[in-house]
Amino acid sequence: MMTFEELGIDERLVKATSALGFVNPTQIQEKAIPVLLSGTKDFIGLAQTGTGKTAAFGIPLLQVINAAEKHPQALVVCPTRELCMQIVNEIELFKKFMTGVQVVAVYGGTSISTQIRDLRRGVQIVVATPGRLIDLIERKAIQLDKIEYVVLDEADEMLNMGFQDDIEFILQNTPNRNSTWLFSATMPPEIRRVSKRYMKEPVEVTVGKVNTGNKNIDHQYYIAAAPNRYETLKRIIDFNPGIYGIIFTRTKMDAQEIAERLTREGYDIDALHGDLTQVQRDKVMKAFREKTLQLLIATDVAARGIDVQGITHVINYELPDDVEVYTHRSGRTGRAGNTGICISIIHNREGFKLRQIENIVQAKFNRLDIPSGKDVCRKQFFSFMEKLLQADISHGDYETYVPMLEEKFADVSKEDVLKRVAAMEFDRFLKYYENAEDLNIREERRAARGDRREPGGREQGGRDQGNRRRDTAGREFGGNGNGNYMRLFVNLGTKDGFYKASFLQFILDMSDLKKEVLGRIDMKEMNSWVEIDKNAAGKMIKSIDGKTFKGRRIRMNDANSR
Template identity: 80%
Template sequence: MTTFEELGLDDRLVKATGELGFVNPTAIQEKAIPVLLGGTKDFIGLAQTGTGKTAAFGLPLLNLIDVQARHPQALVVCPTRELCLQIVKEIELFKKYMSGVFVTAVYGGTSIGLQIRDLKRGVQIVVATPGRLIDLIERKAINLEQIQYVVLDEADEMLNMGFQDDIEFILKNTPQRDSTWLFSATMPPEIKKVSKRYMTEPVEVQVGKVNTGNKNIDHQFFVAPAQYRYEALKRLIDFNPGIYGIIFTRTKADAQEISEKLTREGYDIDALHGDLTQAQRDKVMSQFRDKTLQLLIATDVAARGIDVQGITHVINFELPDDVEVYTHRSGRTGRAGNTGICMSIVHSRELFKLKQIERIVQAPFHRLEIPTGKDVCRKQFFHFMEKLLQADISHGDYETYVPMLEEKFADVSKEEVLKRVAAMEFDRFLKYYENAADLNMRTEDRRNRRDGRENMQHGAQGQDRRRNERGEQGRNYNNNGDFARLFVNLGTKDGFYKASFLQFILDMSDLRKDVLGRIDMKEMNTWLEVDKRAAGQMIKAIDGKNYKGRRIRMNDANSR
């Protein structure tokens, strides 16, 4: 098996990759690096996301640049800010033992002045998003005339996002380049057009088949009536208690609505879509990377270029219209040799479309039943038991308290203790699922479908009635259903959307999500329902405080 040392890289780069745990190159690295080290040949690398493309071009760039020359020699263009920062981070790790090498990222949504200052200090490698790079070119804040190497990373995604004119403009402004390296997961006609116009007899390397999915991904689908799609989503999340994943929707309205619903029901989730400011987007992504958020719900455009390690599941709340989009979605999991699961919730009328995707992705799709309420409870219970058994008790002085615990529980049997522990953890959860309806829609059983749907509706209505009687919604809800309606002079104009506003007021008041009811957010103000027992605490915590220089007013809406 080939090693990085055998590829012809500088010893300092080999040492750095070795410390990072890279001994043997991936398929794209093994095929690309020897070609790119020559520095004079145009190159097209076709490989799925997560196959090590950054090292495939980053290591040759570091090997080729002139450390003594403090001007841009290499330009990497990629579709999103997140990918831009990720590439810079990886190159910084690779150049650990190469002094005098400077890399900078330029992207939109942040101060262009600071980026101009970094460029003036002198850098050899610039990693950029197309829009901000063109802005810098037009301001004459960056000189690309001495650029020798241009890398177009995730080229298909850039073209899907409408950057074709921008890419051509950038290539026209790098007239002295020695070579152009294009990396892509797919090969649409637009890429062929760009390669013919701006590349000379490129060496083309293909790892795996174009448009095929990652073989480490298990593709699953669940058939549900359209009106129960959201309930099916909740079942799938609850049936996978260790899930760390991304949920994809077609529209930003769906992303926001589902995020708000799940947030209200106690899930650690937030939305990523085009209406967010860059600051809001950064905050969401930071929380997701830190695993403060267990789930991220996103539109396809907003999720372009996101590369987060360790994602266990991708859930398609709805199938995308484009097969290539499905490949991009599913490619967020099963990365770097890990396995992953891509789940799709579909209606019976979409089964033909799913077969088309399966044929093009060239991977088997497995139909599974939507878990029943009992299935979910059993799975959650086993997960809790495993956590209990694996709990680390080595860092606390628990021995001090053992005699007290033994005395306290002297007359309580082991079985009784276990039952009480389970009740504390699962009481509300078990109540929610104890009479849950069967969501599986069997297309082959057409005669019973109508009756089943009517029974499901009656069951759902009964469940809603029981839930209201208990004052529960999902895992968190108001205990008595008795709400106060509050007014607050904050709204969408202040940069809030519903999920972020809910988190803001809960953080300020130190209250739990289950005290909140309905919320009606306007541009300048918001009305929200709060458990009457918690309303006073919320008003006291928030009224009179400042937010971005504004004095917050919160009071009982009925007393205004």
Template identity: 70%
Template sequence: MITFKELALEENILQAVEDLGFVNPTEIQEKAIPVLLSGEKDFIGLAQTGTGKTAAFGLPLLQLIDHNEKHPQALIICPTRELCMQIVKEMVNFKKYIKAVNVVAVYGGANIMMQIKDIRRGAQIIVATPGRLIDLIERKAINLEKIKYVVLDEADEMLNMGFQEDIEFILQNTPEREATWLFSATMPNEIRKVSKRYMQTPVEVTVGKINTTNKNIDHQYYVTSASNRYETLKRLIDFNPGIYGLIFTRTKVDAQNITEKLIREGYDVDALHGDLTQPQRDKVMGQFRDKALQLLIATDVAARGIDVKEITHVINYELPDDIEVYTHRSGRTGRAGSTGVCISIVHSRELYKLKQIEKISQAELNKMEIPSGKDVCRKQFYFYMDRLLNADITNEEYETYVPMLKEKFAEMSKEDILKRVAALEFDRFLNYYEHAEDLNIHKDDRSKNKKDFERGGKERKSDRRDFEGDTTRLFINLGTKDGFHKANFIQFILDISDLQKSSLGRIDMKEMNSWIEIDKKAANQMVRALDGKKFKGRKIRMNDADSVGPRRK
């Protein structure tokens, strides 16, 4: 693995990169930077969102422009205000030791006169959305005749948003450009046409396969009835305490309706859709970035260009019609080497879409059981206990109240105190989920839609209710609390036991432990391989399920 020092970048740029904690370039950076530093080649970079494309073009631009000339020399075009601001923020970090370079953001919804003043003060790099840039061109407030480098970032999203004519107009108004660099997650025919018309024998680099999804993302789907879709969404949110995510809907009406329902039930959420004014949109995005909101409900158009770090979950309230959109949605999580979860809530009639998504995106979609009410309460309870144990009690002011607390609770046992603490937090969950219905569609229910299911549904062997052959059940003291989901758990036990997936039946995972249905002939081999081994410092216990009591519901 190479380092940034091997990419022929100047020392002041390398120092800024080092200050940011970056040592090794991502794949797109490693392949793009040496080509772009020549400054004379058109370039097409195909890479998914979140792979470090801003540094891939931003670092070469800082090295290529003439720092002594104060007119615009480089133009970065992107689809949305949010992405525009994000690029400027990163470019400012990259130019930390190059004080003579100014980067100006140009986008709609902000004071155009202030943007004009910033450009006239002297700006070598302009980051712009197409509409506002054209407005400035028509006002003759910006001169693009000396632009040498044009970068089209998120080109596929710009075309999806109807900016093709705007992009062509901008390219026509940069007659002296020496290089055009195009970055995109996908390569639709419209982009290919633009590249043929305005680029000369571009160097093309593809990182991963086009339309494939990030391998750090766990793709899950839950099958329920259409009438239970909202209740399933709410249960999945409750089952993932600490979730920080995006929920995608098809329409702005759905986004608003779901938001209003969740707010009434006490969730920290808000909506992002086309009916919001720019100040309203800025306010919502600011709250979400600051994590004052736990969830953002958005339509695909409204979410274009959103770049928020540390998103743990993306939830498809409904599957998108366009499979490329699924890739864009899921790509909002699992960024910069972190892991993420993409959840889809589907009806059995939509299962054929999952097959198409798997085929084109090359992502394995794992069928999951919608958690029961007891599962939700248990998950919330463990999460609360962790918060309680990790609470910061270093503030000396607490000492003032300790004598009072001791006196108040002197005649109460520790157990009673703990019960009362739990009751304050959990009465709502316990009352709501005490008689919660099963939201899963089971085998008998699916038979009504057998034709649709056979067309596209893909139950994995590990999810089968009926296993062919003589089987037994094994217990293991590993579960979802250990960081496992069904797919990587299966891979884990198969890798250690050296067994084939065909020997497994149903896998039933819970918070603290799991049950494995397995061919009787293979059971002893698996027990010998795993029982007594250690996982993250904890001793694994595996044995016959009947020896540990009844199966947990």
């Protein structure tokens, strides 16, 4: 295998990688670093999150900049504050044996005046989120005319978050750059267009297959009836005693509601969503990284840029509407050679969507039965026994207390002692799960209900169902003219950086409505149409109509009144 020294990097950087315990570069590092060290070639690197992309561009940047010049020479643009801080931390480690090189992070949610002071002290590498960077440009607090290298990290995520105009503005304001380096997990058409417009004959490197999932991840799913989804989630958590994971929901309301319910029931969990202040967000993330929290529940937008090591499980409380989002969610686990588990709770009509995701990640999904109450108690009991047997008794003066213990328990049998220990640990589980019902959807139950659908969502015995479609919750409703739904027009579309999943979350977050009220969403380039329960339409219009998005006034109204 190739070593970092063989890649041609400075001996000080080799020394730093060795100090960090890195001997052999990852695939993306091996392919990218020799190209980027020239400093004159545009580059596109396609690789999944967690493959070592920061080192792939961070090490070459440290080598090609001039430490003697105290002005910004390299600009790294990334989607979130967390990723911004992570990149700076990693570059700081790589420059451990280099002097005179300064790296500064600029992002929203903290004092801009402090960041301006840091920039004025003289820096060579600036790592920034798009919004704060543009704010600094407009204040003339940062000069980009001497920027020689621009790195766009997690480019697909930035486009999904609506930063396309910002990215183009930044590229237009760095006219003297020698090269542009773009890193992304996927290559949607929008990124391809940006690369053609602003890059010249880029060297393109793909590590693995674009959009494919990590082979270290075991993909599992449970089929649950809609009213049993929360109870199914609890059983999954209880069935995995050592779980350290992230639960994904579609909306911030779901994230907050589930977190509050689980907290009341004694679980170490907190929510991460768009309503949190930066201070609250930092507090939650600190607790999660330190494992004070066992579980984090988050929306896709709130979780972007999070990079936490050692996550054992990712749980999709619901499948995402956009199948590519699944890859980003599942990629939070199974990193750095470790194995991970990605679990999805689905209803029995999502078979087609599941097959789509299987094709994208090119992995087989394993269906599991929802654990019974007895299964959960048995799993917890075995886990407890293992902890009891492995308890470290070498660092305490336990011998002092043994005579007292022997005297106290002289008339109690060993079996009774073990039962009492078990009762103290398992009383809550045993009482809760004593008469727990079977949550699995059995074929005989579906037949008894007269359910005429197969798990993949196809009708049995008859094709024409009166032109009925399904809403986002899986319920049936008719075509135009159904009495329970109305159609809303909104002047936002794919040109605004939305895809269906992000648009769904955007309108639900704005209105604080649940996804069950929505029907079909039809997105075009400039406009979209949303079918919604009539009882909820007024609230959605009131919440969204007249608000602004990226400086443009949003219009939403009854489509039939236009």
